[in-house]
């Protein structure tokens with residue numbers, strides 16, 4: 312059975328049994344926080360539980376490596392919407408040990424693309440159009456570097472209000488233990 316069919320079958324039962332009722336909430340994050348983290352499968356349930364976060368508590372943004380790769384890309388836009396439209400006041404970038412984006416082998420990814428039918432011509436056309444695939448597909452050497460870069464990109468963003476603080480953390484993907492790398496400046500108490 313395709314995974315999609317399994318999901319659709321589960322979904323019908325889920326709704327019929329009103330299993331959604333304990334999860335009901337609204338779109339405003341009650342903890343007023345945005346978490347940017349990695350799409351790693353080990354974190355799907357571990358991260359919210361290890362951080363004490365439940366449905367309705369935070370805005371959760373995920374991608375490969377918790378990387379903000381462009382100051383005007385979709386991650387930064389999501390953060391700004393969460394801050395201005397949804398009342399988020401703190402941002403936590405949470406990387407993790409053993410991340411697949413640490414030391415990602417760009418050459419290897421390109422090789423797999425070729426293997427799956429992407430022609431050299433397509434790759435050359437993209438390079439000629441100014442898209443540097445080697446930079447775009449790059450990860451980071453150490454997860455701490457990735458978190459620091461993302462925190463710097465967010466906290467120095469010209470459109471981020473100064474009273475929003477940006478933290479950097481690294482999670483152990485086995486135990487959920489968090490190491491605090493960067494504690495963002497606390498906003499004034501009366502704000």
Ligand SMILES: [Zn+2]
Nearest residue numbers: 349351410411
């Ligand atoms: Zn990861």
